[in-house]
Amino acid sequence: MGERFSRYSRSIIQERALPDIRDGLKPVQRRILYAMNKDGNTYDKAFRKSAKSVGNVMGNFHPHGDSSIYEALVRMSQDWKVREPLIEMHGNNGSMDGDPPAAMRYTEARLSKISSEMLRDIDKDTVDWVLNFDDTEYEPTVLPSRFPNLLVNGSTGISAGYATDIPPHNLGEVIDAILYLQKHPDATLDDLMQFVKGPDFPTGAIVQGIDGIKKAYETGHGKIMVRSKTSIEPLKGNKSQIVITEIPYEVNKAQLVKRIDEIRLNKKVEGIAEVRDQSDRNGLSIVVELKRDVDSTGILNYLFKNTDLQVSYNFNMVAIDHMRPERLSLKKILVAYLEFQRRVIEKRTKFNLKKAQERQHIVEGLIKALSILDKVIKTIRASKNRKDARDNLVKTYDFSEKQADAIVALQLYRLTNTDVTQLETENKHLADQIASFEKILNNPVELNRVLSRELRELAKTYRNPRRTEIQSQVSDIKISTDVLIPDEDVIVMVSHDGYIKRSSIRSYKASGADNGLKDDDYSIFMKELNARDHLFMFTSKGNLIYRPVYEITDAKWKDTGEHISQTIGLDADEDIIGTFAFNSLKEPGNFLIATDEGHIKQTAFTDLTPGRTYKKHAYTYEKLKDSNAKVVAVKYLTADQQAGQLLLMSRDGLALRYNVQEVSINGARTTGVKSMALRNDDKVVDLQLVDETSVVAIVTQRGAFKKLAVKEIPATSRARKGVMILRELKNNPHRVIDFETIVDGHTPLEVLTDRKRVHDILPSEFSVGGRYSNGSFVIDIDSEGIPAVIRQKPSEITIN
Template identity: 35%
Template sequence: MEADDSRVIPINIEEEMKSSYIDYSMSVIVSRALPDVRDGLKPVHRRVLYGMHELGLTQGANYKKSARIVGEVLGKYHPHGDSSVYDTLVRMAQEFSMRYPLADGQGNFGSIDGDSAAAMRYTEARMTRIAEQMLHDIGKETVDTQENFDGTMEEPVVLPAAFPNMLVNGADGIAVGMATKIPPHNLGETIDATVAYIDDPEIEIDDLMEHLPAPDFPTGGIIYGYQGVYNAYHSGRGRVVMRAKMHEEEVRSGRRALVVTEMPYQVNKSREVERIADRVRADRIEGIADLRDESDRDGLRIVIELKRDANAEIVKNQVYKHSRLQDTFGVNMVALVNGRPKVVDLKDAIRHYVDHRHEIVVRRTEYDLKQAQDRAHILEGLTLALDHLDAVIAIIRHSPDTDAARQNLRRGRYPETLSKPDLRELNVPLEPPVEADRTQDTVQKLLGDEYEKLVQQPEEGHWLTEDQANAILRLRLSRLTGMEREKIIGEYEDIIDKIKELQHLLDSKERRMELIKEELLKVKERFDDERRTEIDYTGGDDIIIEDLIEREHVVVTITHQGLTKRTPIDTYRTQGRGGVGMRGTGKREDDFIEHLYVCHSHDVLLLFTDKGQCFWLRPFEIPEGSRTAKGRSIRQLIDIDADDRVRTVISVSKDDFEDEDFLNSHYVLAATRQGMVKKTALEAYSRPRSNGIIGIKIDEGDELIEASLTGGDHTVVVASSGGRAVHFDENDARPMGRNTRGVRGMKLPGDQEMVGMISVPPDASEEMDVLAVAENGYGKRTSLSEYRVQGRGGKGLITLNRTERTGNLVAIKGVYGSEDLMIITVNGIMIRTRVEEISTMGRNTQGVRVINLKDGDRIADVTRVRDTEEAENTEEAASEDDASAQNGEMDEDAASDAVDEVE
């Protein structure tokens, strides 16, 4: 049998795919995933509420099985699966999911730990009181309706929503090609902002934010930083950072703990407890001794017990950094506006809601007016009937049937079977009621000039309308008494007053807006509660890495092959002069320590290389290592050339580095091995790049040996390996740009080089000594006063009597006698000794032995430890901590005192 080609319709598959996918996308966007800007509900939420309304499940009713509610919604309105309906009902009943739950659940509806709700056959639900406000006046034709999925009944397109639910309860949904995520807010604050908009439709968003400052999450917590909220309200998109609420308390004798009492919104509590435990085991979070969840029916409580020596603030910041106890709510306020998805800002959201409520009020007023007019119309007929009671009774009594009686009453005619003599016997007026003077009727007197406008009139030639005639026919005999007549008249007068009021409401937009305000404020008075989420306006959007690092003095070392590490300063014990020292670092073959710097962990380090490049680094960014650890390559931290290496470091406090006045009044004074010096304003080094900047222009064959921070009024001492030094005024070297080579600092014989530079503050020249150290372990102190100020560029004065025993001069330092001296050898041996134990001698002397060197070893570098007393306090505090820990006596106060003494 041949195929019938006439029944085959060729279709371009590409066009069909486009068409079908667009239809699917719009269906998801409009009918499933996005809320309506007017009531803040997706279709499934709206259908669940309407279904409960139709079942009469108000707060005054008994609970009904959730399965019964789901069946109602599925059978009548929702064309999708039962799980989507029940999941919606569950979420609407969860206090930790919705700021103001719309369903009142009875049974297991899940928990903040992620436990799922019980099956729908085990749970029961009804509407909450505030949910009833969402459907208030829905029976007054206030909203449009549409056919349900099978066209057998009607469902509302939107709910009246007596409060701005989209902002109050938020929304969350993923559509096709777009998504929405609207945070919940406090009801009272939202209504205050809405009222402010009604009072001034031109109000700015910043002014609205005075009433509605930030989201208010059902689980409380803290909003950390305000920029994300500001962006979200102004543009509809922003990142709101949420933090768990955490405080410190003593959980048992000598044990402190961080206690979490509120979680960020939509964060699973039990999962985060497990995550923190995993991070502790992986050593990503330090200082935690125990972790337990003590939550019960009275509230949430996670206890993070601290180790005895732990810093609570640092542990707290580590927990925030490595868990979802700090989380981000990505605000994306997308809603359906006139059936189309649109990003709305705060003012847009409020404006669309107010427009919706205005339409609700207009339609409700029109409905009430029509009902009042209809009732007035009936009461008018009853009043006329009572005024002509005998005639009405006669007409009804002598009419053959109900239809005839209705028509006779409408026309005001007697039945043809009734003659006038009979009327006289019945004491009925001789003329039919239609001939009565209507201007004298009670109705006309009550309404006055508005009669024709407000009350329906009968057809021409008729006395009553059909509705009035029917009402008279249904009138009970008991209503014919004098008292009942007065009630009818009284009701009629009241209904006329109501008609006038409703008509005035329709004629005045100002009165309608005032009514919207009054109704909103009534909702606020009834349902408002306290804000749950705190706002930390000072917080940043992200965890600052500095907050995770202990504030302490550290030793930063850099080896010849570029390995670096930081070590707490209390790692090194003080030794007497002439000791053999202790190993300060692990050493690779052919490697040795070239640089050692004592600084604060949060300082700014300016790293200058041999080639004159400058890099920016923070000490806490350098990995911490033990005293014998080898460290990490500096090339992993800064983008240094393969044939370059770090020569010197300048440490500047963070506050000073951000002070413009400080930057412009201080200078970097640099010296090169070939005797050049250069002065450049510190401000020129305040904007480094990841690949470094030019610190000083270096000639071929030359290299940087020292860089120092000056105040612009210092003097400078430079020295050569031959043991000579030049002392000159800093102003002899004028300020230059970064990309310059500088000026000559001192003249050098062909076999010598410059080995060091000292920057001398003006108030220190009388007290400072020049410390000179030779490569074979000899050193001495000489008063700076013995070095007269000369012009720069000369050969200089003798500063150390160089001999075969002393070897070449390797370093000069400016000291005061109270410092500790750190000396490092090429074999990695380091000794810490007090400068005051080194003898003071004249310039032209060899000095004394400051360190015993093993055969083949020699001094590589020398640096100072200025804070001797502070370092000793650190060591003492650490020793007391260790002793108390062994005896089990270390308590929170003792640990705090030790830390305070150090800081």
Template identity: 40%
Template sequence: MLSRAEADYDADDEADDDDESGEEDEDATPARPRIGVSEEDKARAMIDTSAFGNPHGSIVEGANGGNGTIVRSAYLGKEMQTSFLEYSMSVIVARALPDVRDGLKPVHRRILYAMNESGYTPNRPHMKSARTVGDVIGKYHPHGDSAVYNTMVRLAQPFSMRVPLVDGHGNFGSIDGDGAAAMRYTESRLDKVAMELLRDLDKETVDFQPNYDESLEEPTVLPARFPNLLVNGSQGIAVGMATNIPPHNLGETIDATCMMLDNPDVTTEELMTALPGPDFPTGGIIMGKKGILDAYETGRGSLTVRARCEIEEKKNGRCSIIVKEIPYMVNRNRLLEKLGELVRDKKLPEISNIHDGADRHGIDIIIDLKQNAIPQVVLNKLYKHTQLQVGFGAIMLSLVDGVPRVLSLKEMLHYYIAHQEDVIVRRTRYELAKAEERAHILEGLIVALDNIDEVIHIIRSSQTDGEASDRLTERFGLSKKQTDAILEMKLRRLTGLERGKIQDELNALREKIEYYHRVLNDPALVREIIKEELQEVKKKFDTPRRTKLSADAKDIDVEDLIADENMVVTVTKAGYVKRLPVATYRQQKRGGKGMQGVNLKDNDYVEHLFVASTHAYMLFFSTAGKVYRLKVYELPEASRHARGTAIVNLLPLAKGETISAVIATKEFPADEFLMFATAHGMVKKTSMDLYDRTRRDGLIAINLKDGDELISVRRVAPGEKVIMVSSAGKAIMWNEDEVRAMGRDTMGVRGMNVPPIARVLGMEIAKPDTELFVITEKGYGKRTPVSEYPEHHRGGQGVFTITMTEKKGLLAAMKIVAVDEEIMIMSEEGVVVRTPVLGISELGRSTQGVCVMKVADNDRVTAVAISSRSKKKRAGDKPTTDEDQIELLEEESEEGDLTESDIDEE
């Protein structure tokens, strides 16, 4: 436990210590002159052994070393807690948070009150701001002059305050972030609307308190004849809490207040018909109403505020984005700098130029776009990367009876109305007292006028004022105030006309007195008065709404920043992926040799090719039974000749894990299914909607046994036939309804029974009028119409699809083909043969096949891929590509660089 020297001890103790330290002791070391507590005393006091015997941290005082220093022992933690609590309460109550009744912090209230007391009102000339700041800090707010001046500057800025309370004359800063001129150059006075906050201040409507030195008094709160807390909002950071109340439209706020005056049980939704949302002085657009409703109901809500932008098309066909309004509290100059950075860094390549079009009519920012830029896409990017869209976290925190509370809209209006009721009642009592006092005097004057001769006789016969007053009181039963008024009455009041005026004034006062009594006895009448006075304020100071409210609450998604266009996606056997626009190919002339589509490594070829929208999903299924999901726009865009990016750089594939199937889709309907097949013959059918989610490390697409791997994934429609081929030379075909739909994290059922030494080579959807092409490891293959294969139940070994011999080797690959296609055959050594399907003999099921590819003794066939498909569709085929995709495939097939094995409808 530590003890510390008490530096702020009593003044009497300090005087005594100074007297004692001024005398020198002959036997002692000469005392050093010291002010307060010396550093040595402090160091000694930091280690006070007596403090260790005080487990509760109580104060222990005594002499330390005989030098007269008072030491007080206390727990450091408890002392810090007490000190910090006192500091935090001071910040919360007397500095950072507004009062719920007038919506002002102490410094704002003192500025307005000081200007009012000094006469810097709207009907007077502007006065130097330095004079106002001097009055404020000299009389009520003993803090830094720059802090007070900056606060007053903000009260005068129309882009900071929805209803400015100070009328500034001179440079009071700008929305670009320029600071105000020094206080010696600017002039200011109260704005007209500020007088409504101060109205009736002289009628004892609010309590007053002493100022910091108790030489003057200042109001604890202003009468605030309109709901300033909501109208101008408030921002403040206290200790452990903060407030951020958005500004609102004056007329709408008054309408909501009147609605609650009529019906205290009104709902938040009903209040929002009058007060639909915040109204920022800089305009803009609030996206969605949920954040507003949350803030109004709970006191906390998150608003999304966008700049108001217009898209203008020029004569040359190019477009420009014109920023008309920016979000509240956004520095326009920094916004321009950020736009310039994004253009320089080529993050917004669609922008050709940026102009600052600000003038006295507006704050326009003109953004010129390049020829082929899509304005809405560029605008979405601007919303994403700049402060053209910002979040506003509403925290409706204010002081209620000196206690900070987060309030709903209804609670804020309730406390404001309660304050106004108190103001009206106190004002009425004050005016009633004044009226009764005046009526009392007038009644005495009338008595005197009715008996003027006798009154004059009493006055003339009296020796002193006191004697005259006593005799009048005794004769007519008058009070001291009445007799004083009679004695001070001028002779001209004795005329008959003056008596009539006095009688009329008395009658009017009696009517007012009766009205004041009705007000004090009827709370409903008080609420009517509040409504009438609020409507007066609205009539004088209401302005149209500036901020628009949009029902669209959609957040800016990355997808909104990408133009929706068709892209060609290629995935090679070696695992390289890329995308590029379809227009890259369609702009080329057709015929002859075509054009080169991609430069690949030796022996590599395109295994998967799709034409898909940038907003479509690519599902990558790996041999480990996992599925990874990427949007097409997330794939790297490359040139026509580029190889692409290795897929291991895009997906977190484990060592030895490769991509076995790719599916492109834009939606995940529950009534469409994916059919899976593994090397051990397991199959599974799962609804696509179960894959409409994503994880960074992939989702389990199918559970696999040890040693098994996923080899194929196909979309399957009701009634379609599934054909599986094993390396043992057998094929089995069964209807897709043989497999019931099951969950994602399942193993599936037996689709084909294969011997332990064999494996399933592939699974395809056998459509009508197609053929099954198979090829052995030594290059012998054939094609057989799928109609020759009998339909079985799943789980069997199937029928022979080729006669196996030792010379021809095991079956190596299979593919469903059409007569108008070309296929590519690749060997283990990288030899690639491209041949038309029509060049391969069509043979029966149990035949040996013909030599399709000559394979060296130490080599073997490993893969088959479809190279191209003609534009003419096969009869009865389900459409799988659009015309663009078919033409693209034709172009690629002429060069021979692109191949295709799986084309799935989006």
């Protein structure tokens, strides 16, 4: 298997996928050009059916599928794929949209004019020849390639262990570099790059990154950015449009337009009104029409970053040199081409010299024969046949056999004085030619002069302006958040069970009371926010989940939304205990965090700003010492609230009030300081921000409700035991489940039980009790369940 694979690898490397360094052609391309030239299917003749050319190539030189031959033929005709097309084609030869060409029976093809330069002098022994696959005729191993096709048209291919990506270049620039290198063999890369500025793609566009070009030309490997040529045009009514006139090399135009339209439909970026492909026979034109008063530059930058309007191109300049694949520098390619062209001219000159010498020999014989014409005629008339006449001339007058053959074949009308003069003129001309050929072969300077003259003539005939603009620096693409995120108001909801969604105001109004949650689930956060706001969700296990509002799943209000665990894993007993929305990620305040095991801390907002992995991982905001511990409260404090007070209550009925300033500021991954001194297995149940006039509502596990004035609890200092706020009973004593600050007597409170039942309480219907009161029984725990949470009853959102 190894032996067979190595043979296969050698075959596809040398004879299929990689171009030759000398003519820049793969074998199939070379065979197509040679076969069409041999057939006389050239630029100065009529077009012929492509199927005829393909069949000819397949039958005589390339024993592979007709589709691969036709694809290679078509590609050489596509002026958006090759810088100088080698084939001219009538009919559908594909398009930039990725449309396939018409079948070969419908299209017609012939060699282009510049192809004649690839094949010029091929009949003068300039290249080596080998037998074809069935040994019936010879084919060239390389074409004379009188222009540097490898760089001009580039190449792309994949073989075993090797791939190549050589971009197209400008013919005039490459020839200028070759002429310079011819005079300065020690030229540096910088010298050559004065002429070859960089790739010149047939589709134009803009190349950025001179360092990448230089590295590629130095090592054969480098990366550049290719950016579409665009302009922003103003329209009536404060609107504008982005007009794209050139796109990067080998980008599918239809796919590009489709991708931009998908961005418009999916509202990935706000402000695109319409996308139109207005390309016609006059050129490419894609129009992205924008809405009124939008950041057109920002949208264009977004399209550069997220579509093929800008792509990277990786040089990988690999070609076959002396039957071996090599990664090549620019100078190595130019040197190899120059040496090849010198050999071509040398072989052509030897061929022409030999022809001229042979003709001169014949002419000299004819002149000699005409000078003794009567004797020659007498000898011929006395001969038996043509062979006898030839032998008699050789024997009698010392002619060579070739001269004697020419004399015998001479027509009678040539026996005039005029013809003698013509022969003498031809002889002189041949003598001059022979001297010229010998001078070229004997003097390398003369050979170089011939080569440079021919290259200049070729450049003069085929030079055309550069299409691709070269920019030295790769532009940084900065996308404004305002472009990415629509400036719209939405309704955001987070549920107790961990469902989260955002809905349009229109959907919220249309759905009424149906919020899409399951019967036993309820909302813990519901607010009208802007899509550019930021949501922080704190869990009872010390994890912080961050979501920009615009990234929250956009759902109908009557749909459930997405569960937070779809992206971030939560423990089964982990709840979201605090949700906050902010306009920016540069808020000046602190978060006040309390745990049930008696720790408290402040953490600056800036310490909790999200990192890059926020979509997949939660961020630790509180380090819990015990696996069973949990955070019971998270409050956000502005600078004004730093002068306020906080109130803590424990399960066993102890309350402690002190100033917020006593709580030190700690980092995110810390536990904090002691909040209150707990006895035995007592736990902190909640924390509230209060002042001297505050009244709190307390609910116990027995279903009792109690109002208590905060002034009843003396303000002391942090880490103390606190004072009792319930009367201790010997049998089934009351235990604090939760407490809440009463905003005013008219705002209802609701108690949520462990059976997911909701019990509404109107605080104004209850009087304020003393510290040693156990309150009034309001909840039947047998039928409704044990209270779990007391909170302000969420009010309906008022939509302006």
